[in-house]
Amino acid sequence: MIKILIVDDEKPICDLIDMNLSCAGYACRSVQDGVAALDLIEKESFDLILLDIMLPGASGFDIMEYIRPLGVPVIFITARQEVRDRVRGLKLGADDYLVKPFDVVELVARVEAVLRRYNKAQQQMTCGDVTVDVEARRVTKGGRPVALTNKEFGLLVLFMRNKNVALFRETLYEKVWEEEYYGDSRTLDLHVQRLRRKLGWEQKLVAVYKVGYRLEE
Numbered sequence: 413m414i415k416i417l418i419v420d421d422e423k424p425i426c427d428l429i430d431m432n433l434s435c436a437g438y439a440c441r442s443v444q445d446g447v448a449a450l451d452l453i454e455k456e457s458f459d460l461i462l463l464d465i466m467l468p469g470a471s472g473f474d475i476m477e478y479i480r481p482l483g484v485p486v487i488f489i490t491a492r493q494e495v496r497d498r499v500r501g502l503k504l505g506a507d508d509y510l511v512k513p514f515d516v517v518e519l520v521a522r523v524e525a526v527l528r529r530y531n532k533a534q535q536q537m538t539c540g541d542v543t544v545d546v547e548a549r550r551v552t553k554g555g556r557p558v559a560l561t562n563k564e565f566g567l568l569v570l571f572m573r574n575k576n577v578a579l580f581r582e583t584l585y586e587k588v589w590e591e592e593y594y595g596d597s598r599t600l601d602l603h604v605q606r607l608r609r610k611l612g613w614e615q616k617l618v619a620v621y622k623v624g625y626r627l628e629e
Contacts, residue, residue, distance in 0.1 A: 414532060415457070416523070418442035419449040419475065420464040420489065425512070429462060429489075432516045433523065435575040435629070437537055446470030450478060458484055459532050460523065463506075465490040465497065476504040485526050489514070517583055520573050537572040539629050542611055544572055553611055563588055564607045571617065571627040581624040 416438050418426050426442035433440050441456070443449045447469035453461075461479065463486050465472035472488060479486065487508040488501045498509045507526045510519060535547045541554045549565060551558045560568065566588040570579065582593035585600050604625055608617050613627075620626050 413437070413439045414459045414527065415439045415441070417449070417452065417456075417458040417461045419446070419461065419467065419472070420444065421467050422464075425489075428516070429519065432520060432574070432577060435577070436520055436523075436573045438523075444468075446472070446475055449475055453479055453482075453484075459530075460484070460527060461486045462489050462523075463487070465492055465501070473500065473504060476501065476506060480505045485530050485532075487522060487526060489519075515583075516577055517570075517574055517579060517587075521587075524573065537569075539572055539575065539627065540616070542613075544568060558610055560607070560610065561603075563603050564610070567603060567607055568611075571625070575627050575629045578620040578623045578626045584624055 416433055418429050418440055420426050420429075420442070421444045423444055426444065430440040430442055441452065441458075443452055444467075446467035449467070450470060461484055463472045463475060465488060467475075472490070476486060486506045487510060488506050489510045489512065490497070491512045501509055507529070508522050510522060535545060537544045537546070542558075543552050544550075546569060551560055551565065551568065567584060570584060570587060581597050581600055585591070585593040585597075589599075604617065608614050611617075616629070617625060617627055
């Protein structure tokens with residue numbers, strides 16, 4: 413299982429990230445202190461580090477200097493929006509930079525993108541008796557193959573990567589159809605209904621009033 417270290421001095425943010433990435437199938441550890449992060453990195457290996465800049469003990473930039481030779485991908489997560497901070501972080505070797513407050517869906521997408529660049533992306537996901545092989549574009553339910561259209565498959569992957577998260581209709585449409593959303597949800601709703609029927613998820617893939625949909629697990 414892919415291991416991710418979350419380093420942020422705000423525990424509620426660590427807990428929020430941990431909850432959502434754990435739902436997406438990752439194993440997470442979190443610390444709120446820069447020195448504690450360095451100690452943990454010495455003892456354990458991680459596939460990705462989410463790193464705040466302003467930390468007690470040692471700053472995110474200090475930690476980045478230390479871990480750069482290890483070749484571990486890093487995404488900076490910080491409230492600092494100054495361009496010079498972004499440039500410094502990227503020059504130190506960070507793979508991405510996400511400014512707080514951020515959308516959980518965007519966070520998961522950026523994590524996936526960085527892991528893909530390092531050939532570490534999670535290729536199999538499960539929810540109940542449904543298994544998705546992303547690379548092979550294969551879906552099974554109870555061991556039996558399920559035929560999905562490209563759009564249905566795209567929706568399923570997005571839901572599986574964001575379990576228990578309410579996803580806005582515009583987010584779903586723009587990420588799967590790769591077009592701007594203009595408020596007409598008939599096409600999206602039809603695809604979600606078909607996905608429900610094919611997977612038997614009438615009670616699991618629920619509508620969220622005035623928002624969109626949520627996959628419950």
